[in-house]
Amino acid sequence: MTWRQNRCCSSPRISRNPRTELYRSLPVNTSLFDFESLFTWLTETGHEAWSDQLQLACHHAIDVNSHGNFPDWHQCWKDLPDIDSRIHARNDGRVALDGQISAEVKSQLRSNLMKFRPWRKGPFDLFGIDIDTEWRSDWKWNRLRDHVELRDRSVLDVGCGNGYFGWQMLAAGATRIIGLDPFLLYVMQHEVIRKYVEAAPNYVLPLGDDCLPERLHAFDVTVSMGVLYHRTSPIEHLQSLYNSLKRHGQLVVETLVIDTRDEQLLMPEGRYAKMRNVWFIPSVDMLTKWLRRTGFQDVKVVDVTRTTTSEQRRTEWMTFESLPDFLDPADSSKTVEGHPAPVRAMLTAQRK
Numbered sequence: 001m002t003w004r005q006n007r008c009c010s011s012p013r014i015s016r017n018p019r020t021e022l023y024r025s026l027p028v029n030t031s032l033f034d035f036e037s038l039f040t041w042l043t044e045t046g047h048e049a050w051s052d053q054l055q056l057a058c059h060h061a062i063d064v065n066s067h068g069n070f071p072d073w074h075q076c077w078k079d080l081p082d083i084d085s086r087i088h089a090r091n092d093g094r095v096a097l098d099g100q101i102s103a104e105v106k107s108q109l110r111s112n113l114m115k116f117r118p119w120r121k122g123p124f125d126l127f128g129i130d131i132d133t134e135w136r137s138d139w140k141w142n143r144l145r146d147h148v149e150l151r152d153r154s155v156l157d158v159g160c161g162n163g164y165f166g167w168q169m170l171a172a173g174a175t176r177i178i179g180l181d182p183f184l185l186y187v188m189q190h191e192v193i194r195k196y197v198e199a200a201p202n203y204v205l206p207l208g209d210d211c212l213p214e215r216l217h218a219f220d221v222t223v224s225m226g227v228l229y230h231r232t233s234p235i236e237h238l239q240s241l242y243n244s245l246k247r248h249g250q251l252v253v254e255t256l257v258i259d260t261r262d263e264q265l266l267m268p269e270g271r272y273a274k275m276r277n278v279w280f281i282p283s284v285d286m287l288t289k290w291l292r293r294t295g296f297q298d299v300k301v302v303d304v305t306r307t308t309t310s311e312q313r314r315t316e317w318m319t320f321e322s323l324p325d326f327l328d329p330a331d332s333s334k335t336v337e338g339h340p341a342p343v344r345a346m347l348t349a350q351r352k
Ligand SMILES: C[S@@+](CC[C@H](N)C(=O)[O-])C[C@H]1O[C@@H](n2cnc3c(N)ncnc32)[C@H](O)[C@@H]1O
Pocket: 121, 135, 137, 158, 159, 160, 161, 162, 180, 181, 182, 183, 186, 207, 208, 209, 210, 224, 225, 226, 227, 230
């Protein structure tokens, strides 16, 4: 992998069509993990110290992860064919790369993409290859899209997975999305797409929320979806989200909740839905209180939905166990451990 130095953020290789929100680039990107335009932007907007910290942290994260499957993923990424392409968010929820390819190239590309399994967040349509991901993340996006103002906004997406929501937010008018996800496979999936739209301002850095400094105040919108219950200290997580925002910036937080009206909290003794790293699942009222105590105002509950086996399920792009395997076969209102089955809430709030 290489880092490209001294690149300008307004690369001439990309054009943004403001009418259709398409991004297009040719030739394809030849440099993996090229975040230079992001670091330039951070420096130019007064966040030089954080930019320097992020560069070091990214180098470190990539170095320590450059073993195991990484050499294979890197080779597959290099082997991706050159295709004149453009990206857009389609009405059917798919993030799509369009371009002309032969049947032979399509078949080679498909087997390359399979090597980046499991694909959990999507769906994507990459040159006619339908990546039917474990999650219908487009359903989550539909719950969110009308409750967040994205036009001309900078966005931080903590725990962004492969950056699916970043493409949706870009199409909805956001100017720049910085996604954080410490799991390198998901970062690689994003790199597969970035290979074709390198200069689009949707980044996924291989880092967790611990890279957020105490007083960042950099973003108009901060999003944390599916992360809170994985944190041993949910309050500290909310504090770091608060501190990432500019004054009056908007927070979107989405998490597992327990579906009761009171201020309650489930701390599973062992696993929850077979997940080992679930620490705290609040009720909506408890989460509302946490947000207020952390300093947020104007807290709104915009959605509460029970996750169904249509929204989260095994597909040929994610062949491991999925929600149907996590529920009690005799009573689908419970997990296999006897906890309430997954219900998720989405809340918005504003920094003072
Ligand atoms: C349940 S997934 C949610 C992905 C996406 N935000 C969504 O809502 O579909 C949780 C993601 O958070 C990432 N993650 C776990 N710990 C994290 C941390 N400390 N900081 C940031 N991301 C983290 C995981 O790698 C995973 O991709």
